Amino acid sequence: MRPGTTAAACIALLRRDFVLTWRRRGDALNPLLFAVMVVSLFPFALGPEAETLARIAAGTIFVAVLLAMLLSLDALFRSDLEDGSLEQLVLSPHPLALLIAAKVLVHWLTTALPLIAIAPLLAQLLHLPANVLPVLLAALALATPLLSLIGAVCVALTVGMRRSGMLLTLLVLPLIVPALIFGAGACNAAQAGFAFIAPLLWLGAWLALALVLAPLAAAAALKISLT
């Protein structure tokens, strides 16, 4: 592939970000540890009876995964901002939305996929009924990219702020509440024996919309923040 084309640029960016994540792989474990810790706290707080835990299992796992991802969102643009790479990306003549989409993809693959991989473990900790697990995994697979995408827009708005932690959470939470409602809702419906496909379809629809619109919005937000 010819270097300098937009496709080559995206591939180069994907590769660079993967290598960077691998070189800082210690940091990449943090969201996993966080999710496990949060989930482990609930049996201590609510008592170890399987029925109590099973009732809140799906929702708790969902919240833990979302919070873990929220923690890692700040790092999406931070190191690029601090060493000037972000400026170079903005200045490159390639569509910034595509470059951002590439970064979000790496973020999702390196943060959310491991979380989804340990979701069965978390489900065991909270005695989630076995038939709900596939629904949980499907809902997470749809909701986590949504969070990455919407989170990218909010991070783009707050990029460069030194203490943006709480503000970022304040910005992301209202926008991500629907994903939580529908994702956890699908799991709870499955647990109660009702049909669960509708919320999953809603999530899918929103994800399709976000896949197209969020990179564009994040690019516009970055240009506002950096200029």
Add this chain to the structure above:
Amino acid sequence: MQTPVENETAPLLQARALAFARNEEPIFGPLDFALHAGDVVLIEGDNGSGKTTLLKVLSGLLQPTSGEVLLHDAPLTLAKLSHQVALLAHLLGLKLELSALENLRFAIGLGGLRSGITPQLALASVGLEGYEDQPLRMLSAGQRKRVALARLLLVPVALWLLDEPYANLDREGIELVNRLLDNHARRGGAALITSHGAYAFTSGTPRRIALKPGIGNRGSAIAEQVSP
């Protein structure tokens, strides 16, 4: 404009009545100048005189408060960037966890590769032969600057905007920068560099634009063109 135009070809970069203000405070302007192929222009000014801001406006990163920037007679804005402009900013845009070669390969992926040169050759010509595979974290500030300069050699770009290119470099490094600028100008490129220091550009005398704080209200910066 006071300086006579040396060649009749269309200017590479043109600034027309360019001015920039932040929070109502004027930073520089209005400025008028043109850059042709083969030109090297030095923008001088003390710290805080707006040199970096000017460079950012010229690269398209910042929108001027008034006036316009034209690249090949087409307006340059963030919406219409060009392959033809490279900015070397104070923050080099290099990843410290990656090696020099990896950084350069990424730059090539993003910006293309000039024919006839490879990353290894570029590193050798900036004096970093043997340092290709070490993570940048382990190199000194001057060596990292040289990697950034190597990047300039690799990507086929006509217009170089260099912010303080001499910073962090020893005497050899300064000569290296001058050599690179020279070659670039001879190849038909153009460069705009900023400097607050006294480093002389050794071959040829570049046009100079001095940005200094004026006697206007609240230290607004005005610009005057000084032609040596």
Add this chain to the structure above:
Amino acid sequence: MNPLVLYFHKFGSPPYFYRVAGLWLPWLYALALVTGTVGLYGGLVMAPADYQQGDSFRIIYVHVPCAWMSLFAYLFMAANGFIALVWRIKLSETLAMAAAPVGAAFTFVTLVTGSLWGKPTWGTWWTWDARLTSELVLLFLYFGVIGLYHAIEDTRQAARAAAFLALIGVVNLPIVHYSVVWWNTLHQSQTVSFTGQSKITASMLWPLLVLAFATHAYFFASLLARARVALLSLESGKEWVRGLLTSEPAHG
């Protein structure tokens, strides 16, 4: 040039806006006060008691106009935000940012009065049904816009970033409005309708409409007052501000 465009241009100039808004301000406050008093009297005293809820329904006369304003204020903020982003008009930035705290206040009052109403009628201070949840999300959106605006140093950039966020959140407005239609909610469904019959009797309806007008007047009065102050501080270096401070003794 088209006289309308010229007027628009003139209106966007801060000193002109400052002066004109200052002229309107007392009238708007007066209008809000008068219509508010009339409406409140009509609602709290004159309207008959509800056959089911008795007198506790009267909180509707505060709750509903505030709810309507919470949505209107957001729409106003988003519209001005859009203008500010696309055309970079400074006055729109100021108006959008001035609308945020007013809208947030209306939203907060809506939630509190709703909660006070919920206790006697539903037996609970709060429930997570679609209408209440989406209104709460609206409050958080307001907080986000205000927080973002104050977190960025460069005021114009801050206004643009906050305006962008406001535009993203606009999607919540139809959700709040149609939540009682799309979901099974504890909150009652739409009773006042612009198209077709309202499901509320006339003697109870008219104070509601009068108060809706009063809250609009109050919103604009509050907005203009805030916008004037914001303009003063934003343009503090300019001649016209200095002229104001030196030429006239404190008035208005």
